[in-house]
Amino acid sequence: MNKPAFLKLSISMVIFGSIGFFSKYTGLPALELVFVRCVSASAILAVYWLATGQYKKERWSIKEMxxxxxxxxxxxxxxxxxxxxxxxxxxxxxxxxxxxxxxxxLVAGWTLFREKFQWGGLLATLAAFIGTIMITVTASSAFSHVLLVGSVYAFCAAIFYAGTVMIGTRIKQASPYLVTFLQTFIGVIMLAPFVDFSKYTGLTPENWTFSLLTGVIHTGIVYLLFYGSIRFLRTSVISALSYLDPCVAILLDIFITGFAPSYMQAAGIAIIFLAVSYTVRKNRQEDPATQRQV
Structure with a gap:
């Protein structure tokens, strides 16, 4: 197990668990919020990448680009x-x-990239998913009345996130700084023609604070950690650690909004952490290539 990579991915998932909480206070529609994330993250990363001289150490590859x-x-x-x-x-x-x-x-890792099938990894991931369901089904009565369009959007997001993870595991040479900068800058180019800039005129200082924090912390810092870790971990570990995200979301509800978890929700949180712990123990023996330091 590559411990630095494991720690980095864990931190990124914990931070990402608060993104829903932050987004509610930005006062921005989805498109305009994502644009702010891309602009602020790419600007900060570009300055850091150039100021530290990291760009001189990059190894460029057309395939990786x-x-x-x-x-x-x-x-x-x-x-x-x-x-x-x-x-x-x-x-x-x-x-x-x-x-x-x-x-x-997890399924893509086994089918597309010929990773070794692990029953333990599958069972741990399924257990973590069940734990998530236990948390969310009783977290709000609104769950049973989820709008179809919202469900479709969330599932589409899941598909594209899975694609991002699988592509990210193929990137081995470029630094996390270069990867994150280029990808957020791509976002700026993609979204700029469609952004309604009038949406930014009525924002309060609080709105701007939360918007910029989602760019700097939830985008710049999180994806530096994300891309600096997933290239060194098995997909079974990545899959299990991803469930730290909903745990953080429910804990924020408890400690910030005063939400009191039911017995089922508490059990769901416990199952998620047990599944993550099991996956870590079962993946101690990794390929030599994954033992390199991040």
Missing amino acids: LFILGGGVTLVINWLFLFLAFEKTSVTAAISIYNTAPLIV
Whole structure:
């Protein structure tokens, strides 16, 4: 097990778990919020990449550039669908559906990239998914009345997120700084023609604070950690750690909004953490290539 990579991905998933909470306070529609994320993240990463001289150490490859560009497209589309889902239904319901992504990643790893099939990895991922359902089904009565369009958006986001993960595991040489900068800059180019800039004129200082934080923290920092880790981990580990996201979402409800979990929800959280722990133990013996330091 590559411990630095495991820690980085864990941190990125924990931070990402708060994205739904932050998005509610930005006051922006999905498209305009994703654009802010892309602009702020690409600007900060570009300055850091150039100021530190990291660009001098890059190893350029046409094949990897194609992966980076393709991953940038799937990443931005994933964001759009996810924030559209937040607009149409509750964060809890959207996140529940969105968390089918790890299952897609796991199956894709076995079928498309010939990774070794692991019953333990499958069972742990299924257990974590069941834990998520236990949390979300009782988290809000609105779950049983989820709008169809919100459900479709969330599932589309899951598909594109899974695509982003699988493409990201193919990127081995380019630094996380280069990958994240290029992909967020791709987002700027993709979205600029469609952005309604009048949406930014009525924002309060609080709206701007939350909007910029989603760009700097939930985009720049999170995806540096994300791309600096997934290339060194098995898809079974990536899939299991992805379930830290809904755990954080429900814990924010408990400690910030005062939500009290039911016994079933508490059991669901426990199952998720047990599944993650099981996956970690079962993946101690990894390929030598995955043991490189991040």
